[in-house]
Every structure is written in C-alpha cells, then in structure tokens.
Amino acid sequence: MPELATVLAGLTDAFTLHNLLFVLAGVTIGQIVGAIPGLNILMALAIAIPLTLTLDTLTAVAFLIGVNKGGTVGGAIPAILLNTPGTPESAATALDGHPMAKKGRPLKAMKYGLYYSVFGDISSDIVLITVSVPLAMVALKMGPVEILCLMIFAFTIITGLVGNSMVKGLIAATLGFLLAAIGLEPAQGTPRFTFGMLELYDGLPLSAMAVGFLAVSEIFHQIARSTRAQSGAATVSMRSTDPADRRVTLREVLANKYVALRAFLIGTVIGAIPGLGSATAGFLSYSITKQAAKDPESFGTGDPRGIAASESANSAVVGANLIPLLTLGIPGNIAAALLVSAFIIHGIQPGPLLFEQQGQLIYGLFGAMLMANLCNLGVGQIGMRLWAFVVGAPNTVIYPGALLLCVTGIYFTEGGLFGVIVMLVSAVFGYLMKTFGYSVVAFIIGFVLMAQLERSLLQTMLITDSNLWVVFQHPIAVVLLVLSAVSVLYLGPKRKGAPRAGSEAEVE
Amino acid sequence: MTVNRLLGAIVVAFGATLLLWLIPANVSAAPGSVMDPALFPRLAAWLLIGLGTLQLIVPSEAPQVPPLWEVLRLAGVAALTLAAVLLMPETGYILTSVVLMAALAVLVHERRIHWLAVIVAGLPVAIWLLFEIVLQRPLP
Numbered sequence: 001m002p003e004l005a006t007v008l009a010g011l012t013d014a015f016t017l018h019n020l021l022f023v024l025a026g027v028t029i030g031q032i033v034g035a036i037p038g039l040n041i042l043m044a045l046a047i048a049i050p051l052t053l054t055l056d057t058l059t060a061v062a063f064l065i066g067v068n069k070g071g072t073v074g075g076a077i078p079a080i081l082l083n084t085p086g087t088p089e090s091a092a093t094a095l096d097g098h099p100m101a102k103k104g105r106p107l108k109a110m111k112y113g114l115y116y117s118v119f120g121d122i123s124s125d126i127v128l129i130t131v132s133v134p135l136a137m138v139a140l141k142m143g144p145v146e147i148l149c150l151m152i153f154a155f156t157i158i159t160g161l162v163g164n165s166m167v168k169g170l171i172a173a174t175l176g177f178l179l180a181a182i183g184l185e186p187a188q189g190t191p192r193f194t195f196g197m198l199e200l201y202d203g204l205p206l207s208a209m210a211v212g213f214l215a216v217s218e219i220f221h222q223i224a225r226s227t228r229a230q231s232g233a234a235t236v237s238m239r240s241t242d243p244a245d246r247r248v249t250l251r252e253v254l255a256n257k258y259v260a261l262r263a264f265l266i267g268t269v270i271g272a273i274p275g276l277g278s279a280t281a282g283f284l285s286y287s288i289t290k291q292a293a294k295d296p297e298s299f300g301t302g303d304p305r306g307i308a309a310s311e312s313a314n315s316a317v318v319g320a321n322l323i324p325l326l327t328l329g330i331p332g333n334i335a336a337a338l339l340v341s342a343f344i345i346h347g348i349q350p351g352p353l354l355f356e357q358q359g360q361l362i363y364g365l366f367g368a369m370l371m372a373n374l375c376n377l378g379v380g381q382i383g384m385r386l387w388a389f390v391v392g393a394p395n396t397v398i399y400p401g402a403l404l405l406c407v408t409g410i411y412f413t414e415g416g417l418f419g420v421i422v423m424l425v426s427a428v429f430g431y432l433m434k435t436f437g438y439s440v441v442a443f444i445i446g447f448v449l450m451a452q453l454e455r456s457l458l459q460t461m462l463i464t465d466s467n468l469w470v471v472f473q474h475p476i477a478v479v480l481l482v483l484s485a486v487s488v489l490y491l492g493p494k495r496k497g498a499p500r501a502g503s504e505a506e507v508e
Numbered sequence: 509m510t511v512n513r514l515l516g517a518i519v520v521a522f523g524a525t526l527l528l529w530l531i532p533a534n535v536s537a538a539p540g541s542v543m544d545p546a547l548f549p550r551l552a553a554w555l556l557i558g559l560g561t562l563q564l565i566v567p568s569e570a571p572q573v574p575p576l577w578e579v580l581r582l583a584g585v586a587a588l589t590l591a592a593v594l595l596m597p598e599t600g601y602i603l604t605s606v607v608l609m610a611a612l613a614v615l616v617h618e619r620r621i622h623w624l625a626v627i628v629a630g631l632p633v634a635i636w637l638l639f640e641i642v643l644q645r646p647l648p
Contacts, residue, residue, distance in 0.1 A: 047643055165568055171519055171559045178526075178552035185545035188538040192545055195534065224582035225574075226616045393626075396618035400609055401631050407593060408601075408635050412645055420593050428586050436515055437571045450548065458543050466542065 003359075010363025013058055014371065022059050023066040023368055027375040030070020031383050037078045037085075037215050037402050039409040040207060041071030045338045049345070057346040058361060062368030064342050068335055069121060069372045072278070072315050073380050076113040080307075081106055081391045084215035084402055088206060088448070089278035089314040091214050091441065092286040096299060096306025103302050104245055106391070110384040111248040112307045114377065116260050120312035122373045123264045124271065124319030129366045132323045142273050144459030145471055149480035150273075151453040154280065154445075156487040157287050165437055172438040176446025179204055186455050199418040208410050208419040209447060210279075212426025213433075213440050219403045220427050221434075222395065256308040259289050263312035270313070271320025278314040283445050285313035319369065325350050326362065511570050512563060519560030526553035585615060601647040605632035 013019075026048065033044035048067045052060035075090035080097035093113060100109035142150070155173075182193045183203030194200040263285040270281040289309035290299045299306050322339075324330040329351035331337035343350055348358060355362055391398060410419045430440050464470040471477050531553065535546040544550075592608040609628045618624060639645045 167562050174552050174555045181549045187543050193534045223585050224578050396616040400612040461542050
C-alpha cells in the first residue's frame with residue numbers, strides 16, 4: 001500500500017492552476033482532433049509529444065493524458081451527427097447515436113455520449129488508481145491460450161451485429177477476416193496477397209479501411225443521392241421545440257446504469273489486456289447489450305442503451321490501458337505505446353518499480369487523470385453546442401467538407417496517398433455492401449479480430465508444441481470456450497425466430 | 509435469378525477462385541513453418557463457398573437496388589475524388605482541393621455564393637493552414 005503522504009503529495013502536485021490549464025488545453029485539442037473525421041488520437045498524441053519537451057514531467061504527462069482522453073470523447077461527435085465515425089472505436093456509437101440525432105435530438109445524443117463516456121473513463125481510472133497491481137497480475141494470466149479463446153468468444157458474440165440476414169452478416173465478417181490476411185504472415189514473415197506491392201506488406205491500414213467503409217461510404221452516398229430539392233437542408237434537424245429533446249436528465253442517465261456498468265467492466269477488462277483495443281471493446285459491449293435486451297429490435301433506432309454500451313466501454317479502455325503500462329511496462333495499444341515514449345522522454349520508466357521509485361509522480365498523474373475527466377465534461381458541454389452549430393450548416397457544405405477532411409486526415413495519418421486510395425476503394429465497397437444488405441460493422445470486426453486471432457493461435461501452437469488439447473488445461477480458456485458455445489447455442493436459434501427490423505442500423 | 513441468388517453465386521465463385529488460384533499463387537509457406545500461412549485464407553474461402561451456397565439456395569428478402577442515376581453519380585464522385593487524390597502531388601493541395609470542392613458543389617446543387625465561398629475557397633485554405641502552419645505537417 002502506498003503511504004498516505006505520498007498520495008497526498010502527488011495529488012497536491014497535480015491540482016495546480018498551471019496543470020489544470022495544460023490538461024484543459026490537452027482535452028480541447030484531443031476533442032477537436034477526435035471530432036474531425038479522418039484524424040485520430042494517435043495523430044493528436046504524435047503532434048502533442050514534441051510540444052511537451054520543454055514542460056516539467058507532471059505537466060507534460062498531464063497534457064498528454066488530456067489529449068488522449070479528449071480524443072476518445074471527440075470521436076463520438078461525427079459518429080452521432082454525421083454517421084461518419086472518425087475513428088474505429090466510435091463506430092458502434094453511430095449505430096444508435098445517429099438515428100437519435102436524425103430524430104431531431106442531436107444534442108441529447110451527444111450528451112448521452114459525453115456522460116457515459118466520462119462515466120466509463122472515471123470508473124476505469126478509479127480501478128487503475130485502486131486495484132491496478134492485482135488487476136495487472138490477473139491480466140498477465142491472459143496468455144496466448146486465453147487470448148485465443150477470448151477471440152473465439154468475441155467472434156461468436158459478433159453474431160449479434162450481423163444485421164437482418166445471418167448469412168450475409170457472416171459473409172461480411174468472413175470478407176473482413178480474409179482481407180486482414182493481406183501482408184506479412186506472423187509466423188515467418190512471408191508475404192500474403194501482396195501482389196508485389198511494398199505498401200501491402202504491413203497489411204491494409206485499419207484507419208483508412210474503417211474511415212472508408214464507415215464514413216466516406218456514407219458521404220459518397222449522401223452526395224450521390226442529393227437532389228436539387230433537398231439541397232441546402234441541414235444534415236440533422238436542430239429545431240426541435242421540445243426541451244426534453246435537448247437535455248438529458250439524471251433520471252434518464254441512471255435508467256441505463258446497469259448497461260453502463262457492464263460496458264465499463266468490458267472496457268476495463270479489454271483495456272487491461274495488452275493488444276486488444278477500444279474498437280473491440282465498443283462493439284463487444286454493444287453486441288452483448290443488444291443480445292441481453294428484451295427488445296433488441298429497438299437497437300439501431302436511437303436507443304440510449306446503444307450509446308451507453310459503446311461509449312462507456314471504449315472510454316473505459318483509455319484508463320485501463322494504463323494498468324499494464326504503469327505496473328508492468330507493457331503498452332496495451334498504440335496510443336499507450338506513444339505514451340510510453342513520452343514517459344521515457346520525461347524520465348519515467350514504466351514497470352514494476354515505478355510505484356516504489358516515483359510514487360509521488362504517479363499519484364500526481366492519477367490526479368491529472370481525474371482533472372482531465374472533469375475537463376472532458378466541461379469542454380464537451382461547450383464543444384457539443386459548437387459542433388451542433390457547425391452541423392447546422394447545409395448538407396451541401398458538410399458532406400464535401402467532411403470528405404476533404406477525411407482525405408487530408410488519412411493522407412496525414414497513413415503518411416501518403418496509398419492510405420487515401422485504400423480509403424476511397426473501401427468507401428465504394430462499403431456502399432455496395434450496405435446497398436445489398438451486408439453488414440459493414442461485421443466486416444470491420446472480422447478485420448480487426450482476425451489479426452489478433454491468428455497471432456494468438458500461432459503463439460498457442462508454439463508454446464503447446466501444436467497440441468491444442470493443452471487449451472483445456474487453462475481454466476480461463478475453458479470458461480471462455482464454454483461461454484462461446486453458450487453464445488452460439490443461445491444466439492443462433494433466437495435470431496432465427498425473430499428477424500429484427502432496424503437491427504442493421506447502418507443500412508438506411 | 510434474384511439479386512440475392514446472384515450475389516450468392518458471386519460469393520461462391522470468389523471463394524472458388526481463392527482456393528484454386530489466388531491462394532496458391534499468392535501465399536507460400538516457408539519450410540518448417542509451425543502454422544500454414546494459407547490456413548486462415550483457406551478457411552475464409554471455404555466459409556465463403558459454404559455461406560454463398562446457402563445464400564444461393566435459401567430464399568431471402570431481396571435488397572432494394574438503388575436507381576441507376578444514384579449509382580452513376582456515386583461512381584462519378586468516387587472517380588472524381590480518386591483523380592483529385594492522384595493529381596494532388598503534381599498540382600498541389602490547395603489547387604486540387606479547390607477544383608474538387610467546386611466540382612462537388614456543382615454535384616450537390618449548391619448555388620448560393622456565400623456557401624460556395626465557404627466550400628470552394630474557405631475549407632481548402634483553412635485545412636491547409638491547419639496542417640501546414642499550425643501543425644507544421646507538410647501536405648502534397
């Protein structure tokens with residue numbers, strides 16, 4: 001247990017006006033970058049790290065934490081307002097956020113997103129602050145065998161997101177699964193489906209694919225279907241006269257408390273396990289929530305439970321990602337890896353001795369994280385009104401502008417035109433898939449999960465000498481396999497009997 | 509043949525092409541590999557054949573095919589954007605973006621001068637300023 005004096009000294013270091021202003025600046029930058037389609041948190045962090053070189057350690061780290069947290073909240077804004085998720089992790093938020101915005105309640109949808117996001121973030125921070133060390137030990141027990149079984153479980157869970165047609169949804173997931181095979185295979189690094197193109201050796205870029213399939217396909221569709229009569233209309237109506245459409249009461253937030261709580265737990269567990277990401281957490285939580293609901297048909301039509309499930313989970317990943325990072329020195333994802341580089345630049349060596357050697361600084365960091373959550377709430381409240389004002393511009397301005405931002409953002413993120421071309425090709429395929437009823441979300445999940453599945457299968461085969469029966473000697477793996485079997489048995493027949501109108505939200 | 513059956517046939521044909529040509533020609537295993545690099549692609553190919561066959565034989569609700577003009581306009585928007593992206597390194601970011609935005613403004617029937625100024629001139633210049641000047645990141 002840390003000494004109380006160390007904790008208090010750390011928190012005192014954090015709660016200064018100087019640090020508050022830097023956290024505020026970080027959150028604001030993060031929210032703006034996150035809200036611009038095509039730009040993402042990684043880019044914001046990459047830009048922000050050099051800006052911290054002249055700052056003292058705690059201020060620098062607090063600023064970067066602010067950027068990281070702000071980016072997660074900002075990503076939900078274009079997903080809700082334009083159905084164009086700027087980042088893969090906010091894609092699940094669009095499934096119910098955008099339908100709610102289209103019903104004339106964009107502010108309400110953004111407020112739901114903000115509140116549940118901040119809830120997920122604060123809760124996972126509290127877990128990080130209080131039980132990070134024991135949780136990291138549990139996370140360490142998740143070796144390749146367990147992660148393999150977790151991936152199998154995740155694949156069975158996504159059957160809840162395959163849309164109205166199970167067969168088409170599974171075809172879409174298989175196509176995603178297949179495209180993820182492009183690039184160097186993990187065992188020996190031999191090229192697969194690269195057709196002699198060096199750019200394909202790293203595989204298809206996820207950001208470009210996700211923005212293309214989810215955002216640019218929608219922009220193309222909206223531009224293509226625009227007629228002279230519709231020209232000049234706002235993308236979403238902001239003119240609801242009912243005050244209830246613009247605010248979210250405490251009662252409404254608490255109505256989904258169990259959904260948000262479950263989503264936070266899913267996000268924390270996924271975040272604590274190195275290698276898994278916010279997109280997996282958001283989709284997994286959304287899918288589980290939809291399947292657990294008595295009225296799954298209401299999902300995809302603007303149900304606040306959908307927003308709560310996605311936002312609480314993907315934001316919980318942000319805090320939980322720091323659990324393996326701070327306690328074991330293992331970055332949970334690319335954003336955490338960028339944070340490690342910043343920590344090392346500022347003389348912090350993440351790892352088991354960190355709490356012992358730099359306890360005051362770490363508790364200062366925790367204080368900054370809590371400040372960042374409050375700043376997220378404040379900046380988000382102001383920012384959402386600004387974004388709502390921007391989106392109040394005619395669709396003839398919004399969609400071309402969003403397209404140009406996506407092109408520029410992906411050019412910048414991927415470091416060249418190849419990523420932009422992948423994005424444009426993905427957009428056309430995304431449009432065709434939506435048109436013919438193939439779930440784009442299932443495709444993206446298949447794409448995201450396949451790489452991790454293949455890597456963990458390979459690692460499992462290596463450590464078990466290709467004897468996969470060894471899996472049954474791992475209790476956590478067995479539990480996950482049983483859950484997978486239950487998921488298939490429970491979800492399969494249930495779906496057959498009840499085709500769900502509107503369950504494929506992205507098909508309009 | 510309904511649209512769904514046709515799509516099912518295309519999926520089956522794609523799965524078969526993967527198995528017979530694309531995988532053998534583009535995936536090769538190095539000697540001593542623990543896991544065949546073609547394992548997952550082959551699994552995907554067989555799944556596509558199986559699921560495509562199901563779609564081919566089991567009747568399902570036909571998707572609503574969009575009107576031809578919408579498909580043609582979408583192809584036009586995609587081709588226009590791709591051409592702009594490919595031309596960007598030669599013609600520069602601002603000029604290409606201005607032309608692209610002007611073309612898109614015509615496509616979306618925007619005729620109001622103040623909004624045209626925002627789309628055609630304001631946005632490209634603002635984004636260029638953001639990346640080149642504020643963020644110090646080079647654009648083509």
